[in-house]
Amino acid sequence: MSAFDDLMAHERQTQALSQVAGRLGWDQETVMPRGAGAQRAEEMAAVAAILHERRTSPAVGDWLAAIDDAALDAVGQAQMRHIRRDYARATRLPAALAAEIARTRSLAHQRWAEARGAEDVAHFLPMLERMIELKRQEGAALADGGDPYDALLQDYEPGATAAGLEAMFGALRPRLVALRAACLEKPAPEALSGDYDESAQMRLSRVLAKTFGYDMARGRVDKAVHPFSSGSGDDVRITTRTNPADPFNCFYSTIHEVGHAAYEQGIDPAYGLTPLGQGVSMGVHESQSRIYENQLGRSRAFTGWLYERMREAFGDLGLAGPDAFYAAVNALKPGYIRTEADEVQYNLHVLLRFDLERDLIAGKLEAADLEEAWNARFEADFGYAVDKPSNGCLQDVHWSEGLFGYFPTYTLGNVYAGCLMQALRAAVPDWEAQLAEGDLSGVTGWLRENVQRHGGLYEPREVITRACGQEPSEGPLLEYLEAKFGALYGV
Amino acid sequence: MSAFDDLMAHERQTQALSQVAGRLGWDQETVMPRGAGAQRAEEMAAVAAILHERRTSPAVGDWLAAIDDAALDAVGQAQMRHIRRDYARATRLPAALAAEIARTRSLAHQRWAEARGAEDVAHFLPMLERMIELKRQEGAALADGGDPYDALLQDYEPGATAAGLEAMFGALRPRLVALRAACLEKPAPEALSGDYDESAQMRLSRVLAKTFGYDMARGRVDKAVHPFSSGSGDDVRITTRTNPADPFNCFYSTIHEVGHAAYEQGIDPAYGLTPLGQGVSMGVHESQSRIYENQLGRSRAFTGWLYERMREAFGDLGLAGPDAFYAAVNALKPGYIRTEADEVQYNLHVLLRFDLERDLIAGKLEAADLEEAWNARFEADFGYAVDKPSNGCLQDVHWSEGLFGYFPTYTLGNVYAGCLMQALRAAVPDWEAQLAEGDLSGVTGWLRENVQRHGGLYEPREVITRACGQEPSEGPLLEYLEAKFGALYGV
Structure with a gap:
């Protein structure tokens, strides 16, 4: 197996798991028992963490370093374009920042829903400010200048x-x-x-x-x-x-x-x-x-x-x-x-x-x-x-x-x-x-x-x-x- | 975080993914579109492979070596009993044998269904023989004497x-x-x-x-x-x-x-x-x-x-x-x-x-x-x-x-x-x-x-x-x- 084959085998599993994550989302919105929400959140967080781990795995970095895109056909080159871009994005974002955004997202979402219900912008503002600040940081990290x-x-x-x-x-x-x-x-x-x-x-x-x-x-x-x-x-x-x-x-x-x-x-x-x-x-x-x-x-x-x-x-x-x-x-x-x-x-x-x-x-x-x-x-x-x-x-x-x-x-x-x-x-x-x-x-x-x-x-x-x-x-x-x-x- | 905490965090994610695998099974038997079977098989195989990878991860072996069960409370000791047993089982089974059993399972299942439909035991026999031989090997590998x-x-x-x-x-x-x-x-x-x-x-x-x-x-x-x-x-x-x-x-x-x-x-x-x-x-x-x-x-x-x-x-x-x-x-x-x-x-x-x-x-x-x-x-x-x-x-x-x-x-x-x-x-x-x-x-x-x-x-x-x-x-x-x-x- 070449590095490209190994990488694609890894990608197929990652894509399959990503499809599975999507199916969990469908399930949640259509057929999930109403008391299963907290457990489902933990299941989805685990799948997200495993996906992140796979996407930032040093093995992917090694394969990327070993692959000469120019030697691949057009489809292979297109695959590599996606994989290189996703890997760069995933590895540029500091793990602590990603975790803080995930945490803030769930808090901010809840605040937003409360604020909207109460017609009270001020109630949402602290979380919105925090989210904007974090997204500025994320943008700067990803932009690389x-x-x-x-x-x-x-x-x-x-x-x-x-x-x-x-x-x-x-x-x-x-x-x-x-x-x-x-x-x-x-x-x-x-x-x-x-x-x-x-x-x-x-x-x-x-x-x-x-x-x-x-x-x-x-x-x-x-x-x-x-x-x-x-x-x-x-x-x-x-x-x-x-x-x-x-x-x-x-x-x-x-x-x-x-x-x-x-x-x-x-x-x-x-x-x-x-x-x-x-x-x-x-x-x-x-x-x-x-x-x-x-x-x-x-x-x-x-x-x-x-x-x-x-x-x-x-x-x-x-x-x-x-x-x-x-x-x-x-x-x-x-x-x-x-x-x-x-x-x-x-x-x-x-x-x-x-x-x-x-x-x-x-x-x-x-x-x-x-x-x-x-x-x-x-x-x-x-x-x-x-x-x-x-x-x-x-x-x-x-x-x-x-x-x-x-x-x-x-x-x-x-x-x-x-x-x-x-x-x-x-x-x-x-x-x-x-x-x-x-x-x-x-x-x-x-x-x-x-x-x-x-x-x-x-x-x-x-x-x-x-x-x-x-x-x-x-x-x-x-x-x-x-x-x-x-x-x-x-x- | 202690080695036990790290191990349990890893276990929680593994258990969550295992729950997700169960949900895919439910979905398949109840609501899955009839044309999605082949893709679903690949999704489930990917989840199974990721689960196996997590269960046999050398990191688990390192945590197990570092943990003194006697220092844990009764619940912690029970957790460790399960984890140690599962890890021993997963690592004792040679990967090649596990893969061969998985491959044979799908072939044997198909043969069995055909044989049952045709009332023809002989049609099933070669695959049954193969499966028995593989399970004898599996039993021997797991039995450790x-x-x-x-x-x-x-x-x-x-x-x-x-x-x-x-x-x-x-x-x-x-x-x-x-x-x-x-x-x-x-x-x-x-x-x-x-x-x-x-x-x-x-x-x-x-x-x-x-x-x-x-x-x-x-x-x-x-x-x-x-x-x-x-x-x-x-x-x-x-x-x-x-x-x-x-x-x-x-x-x-x-x-x-x-x-x-x-x-x-x-x-x-x-x-x-x-x-x-x-x-x-x-x-x-x-x-x-x-x-x-x-x-x-x-x-x-x-x-x-x-x-x-x-x-x-x-x-x-x-x-x-x-x-x-x-x-x-x-x-x-x-x-x-x-x-x-x-x-x-x-x-x-x-x-x-x-x-x-x-x-x-x-x-x-x-x-x-x-x-x-x-x-x-x-x-x-x-x-x-x-x-x-x-x-x-x-x-x-x-x-x-x-x-x-x-x-x-x-x-x-x-x-x-x-x-x-x-x-x-x-x-x-x-x-x-x-x-x-x-x-x-x-x-x-x-x-x-x-x-x-x-x-x-x-x-x-x-x-x-x-x-x-x-x-x-x-x-x-x-x-x-x-x-x-x-x-x-x-x-």
């Missing part, structure tokens, strides 16, 4: 830089603010009303999952408090949720998670249980969930098909017809909450967080001034004031968990989805006719072939560039949004 | 010896053969007939589980092909099965698994995720499942209560009354299959296997002669000939998986259950009145206090001796069976 925020960003989007994202996001913001304001000046479209049986929602959810190419033999759909997708390869499970008053929440959560899951299921099986066997970044992952959910799932063509399926399942929907249904699916509403936002407003929520978190890590903004900065920015972009912290700076869990550098991948995913949809329209010219028949195999097949199957073979930006034939930019997303919502709202 | 079969037995029942079991089992056999023959000469009792709704069976199963003290907040009941219990501490799950024609199968499988699960749930929480935090042996485990299922669950007092619950759930059962119901629950039937056998005949099946497998490991019996030996022994004890291999030597999965030394723990569990029931009758004199009201808290509370809570603190035989105030023997089981079935059948 470079920019700390960029270093944090690499965990979620390898190759991305804050400067590159700023350029993209800077171009998005004014046009989204203008589009939002113009649409909201117009009369609101008819909304769905009534009660929708939750079992029937789950049944239609499963139909939607299959329609979007989710392989039920290698996955399953369950109900959970939060929709999520979990696992890679042949065991990729999704969850969704139901609300009798809001079936769209169930259906579009399902389609969103199917986008994530189809990506994982679509990766070349040859990469199974290796570093290439998972979605390559949060941004590319989100590009799949968003293009499934929005560009495809909220298109006029597909909503026409969905309208009929909903009428079959629930009877008359009280809407004038498929055009009214399309308008209802795509309605803009004033609001405070990122996760409830529509396609137009969603990215404004993200840009706000991106700008604030960069300032927090850079030391240009202190935790004590966060609420004021948040509220000022929100009013500037949305035109009305935040009414309470749970609708403002306490709404998201991310910062309490130390997730700095995560938010921008949401909008990057939307930008990528815009680029991919432009390419997809050219590659599958009759996509709308197909979707109108409920046939998603053409569009999801194109995405599988051009994005999903590559897994971690290419760097994130390169995946999109190869699929689209050009470098990604914010242009296609903006054009798509302005055209779609311009037509819907007559602006 | 002692008896190989005894060495294999230690995996399931630490402290037991074949000679000790032979003495017990030798006394059981003639009286069970005689009791069986006498009962089967009598007219068969009325049997249950009709169809029993499977959802209603599951609902009543959950009621039974709670009635027998199973903590549903720290467990769950699901349907699976085979009933089993899995996990320790705060996450102990059971499965059961349903058959419209045979509700007793569902209910008594549930009660049996609840016995196993209640044992795990009942262990002192201070031992959680340590070597003491699990049932101490297969025999003691089976004593709990069997006393729940048989001495308690099939008692006249409890069946009287169950009769009323079944009538509530299913309407008239077509039986004359609670005495007829009690007779139906405890009916003896001629048959070939161990897992379908009643209290009287079950142990005869086990004794047969115990005698044959000792001869196989000792080299006194070769695989080629197994079928003949099996059939001769079966006819001697049961009075009729085996009609086909799937009803004879191909019926059990155990030997194909290399499980030699496992079978006797089933009967040892029954012997222990007999002893415990004798002690329980003295300790809870009005147990029958309690059971007649569906109140199992008195009897399960006694078992928790006297057996279950100790986990691995005492050696298996010592647990029973302490609970009963005397050394275990086969006498109480025989007296119980002869009294119960003598009265039922008038013999």
